[in-house]
Amino acid sequence: MDSAARETKGAERAIRQRTCIGCGAVAQRSSLARIVRTPEGAVYCDAGQKAAGRGAYVCGSRCLAGAVKKRKLDRALRTTLASDQIATIAASVEALGLDARK
Numbered sequence: 001m002d003s004a005a006r007e008t009k010g011a012e013r014a015i016r017q018r019t020c021i022g023c024g025a026v027a028q029r030s031s032l033a034r035i036v037r038t039p040e041g042a043v044y045c046d047a048g049q050k051a052a053g054r055g056a057y058v059c060g061s062r063c064l065a066g067a068v069k070k071r072k073l074d075r076a077l078r079t080t081l082a083s084d085q086i087a088t089i090a091a092s093v094e095a096l097g098l099d100a101r102k
């Protein structure tokens with residue numbers, strides 16, 4: 001757990017709020033797309049948000065693109081993503097239709 005999570009104590013866990021790595025907005029976990037890197041090293045958009053591994057959250061395709069451009073996604077997942085991996089993740093995030101909801 002990082003220090004920010006500790007400061008908010010149990011409330012953060014109860015509300016399930018997460019920070020978008022693209023724009024920094026805090027939103028309910030259910031309204032964000034989760035990108036996960038599994039212990040096996042696979043990286044994909046975790047639509048069910050239940051996969052084991054290191055996760056990062058984005059509001060939608062636009063924030064994902066911004067995060068990729070600034071290498072924030074690589075940093076958040078502690079890996080280096082290949083362009084074909086990024087394309088697959090971007091397509092999955094777009095398929096969630098999160099941008100359209102705004």
Ligand SMILES: [Zn+2]
Pocket residue numbers: 020021022023024025058059060063
């Ligand atoms: Zn965002």
